Amino acid sequence: MHIPEGEYNLKEFCRVIIDSPESVLEGYHGQRIKSFLYLSDNGWRAYLDEHYETEQLGDVTKFVGKYRNRKGAEQPAKFYLGEYKDDLQMVVTAETEEAIRQALRPVSEHSDCLSPMPIMTEDFQTMNEIVLSSYEDMRISEFKSKRVPSLAEARTRPDVDREIEYKGIDGRDRLDEFRAEYGVVPTRIQYEHENVSLRIDTSGKFTLETVNQESFNILFELLSEVVVNVLELLDVANKIKFEKREVEPGNLKIQVPEVSSGEIDFDQQVTLMQAESFIKGTKSSDELNFSFTDVTKQAGSLDFSAQVTDENRGSLFNVSATEESMRIVPKQNCSFPSLVEFYLAVIQMLDGGAKMKLYEAQTAV
DSSP: OOOOSSOBOHHHHHHHHHHOHHHHSTTOGGGOEEEEEEEEOTTHHHHHHHHSEEEEEBTEEEEEEEEEOTTSOEEEEEEEEEEEETTEEEEEEOOOHHHIIIIITHHHHTOSSEEEOOOOHHHHHHHHHHHHHHOTTOEEEEEEEEEOTTTOOOSSOTTSOOEEEEESTTHHHHHHHHHHHHOEEEEEEEEEOSSOEEEEETTSEEEESSOSHHHHHHHHHHHHHHHHHHHHHHHHHHHOEEEEEEEOSTTOOEEEEEEEEEEEEOSSOOOHHHHHHHHHHHHHOSSOOEEEEEEEEETTTTEEEEEEEETTTTEEEEEEEOSSEEEEEEEESOOHHHHHHHHHHHHHHTOTTOEEEEEEEEEOO
């Protein structure tokens, strides 16, 4: 992206792109804008300064990383970060998927102060309804859906877990048809309109294939619908922690461990086979790096426990699950990005309707 030198806030920065998309995107493949949202905590600016070449454009931070293109040559990749709301940052770029994978994804992989923003499955349905109600002739050309019993009933074999990917210009009708027949709801959608072409998905990535005022209006309208629930998730994740508190019984000063646990409530009963598949899925994922040790499991109704390590950050926590919920007990360096990304793994690979909440605080005396 070619952004003129100056001082911008996020709104002003987007205005430059809207007013001059040809010059801003000149030379960029596909000429599309990709936007990513990150939950943040104190220290994120210092983290960017440490790992990237940075430049302040007013309230917008330009940061540049390196990646290797298909020919093996090293190239710079430009990203721009602005504050959408307290504790929520927006990254805007026109780089390729390969540049994003190599240069942007590591921005949060080892950070204790930045985490990709997930969109809860229920909020995603609201976002879809907003787009379709705003444009009666909006087409859906591609979507991915999965079974979420709490959000949709199924006429055909409602007890079967499903994921459906569909491409076709009649996707809007098929989306409703598959929902009614199989109880699946969308987790990724490609919209097409005379003036708008954009893609949204539950990982928090927004792709604007038409760069104009209308596309940006939709982006910010959709974000306004999910921000409350997302920041509530951040608040819960920040409260799940292990710390030591000093108490003074009599003339003594002692360090007392205090643990605040979390809980993920499942939308549907989870089986042992699903739990095992979840573990395998996180191990094989290119985007996650969780390992499971000290795994215990029992046949019949789900009785499962393990120690989970975020290999990127060194966070350590225990999980124990029944058919209805999963308890999370922090142990060591348990930062909020590890918990948010673990929750994202749960809703993507185990139960799309699962909800995370604070369980309880316990003090050992």
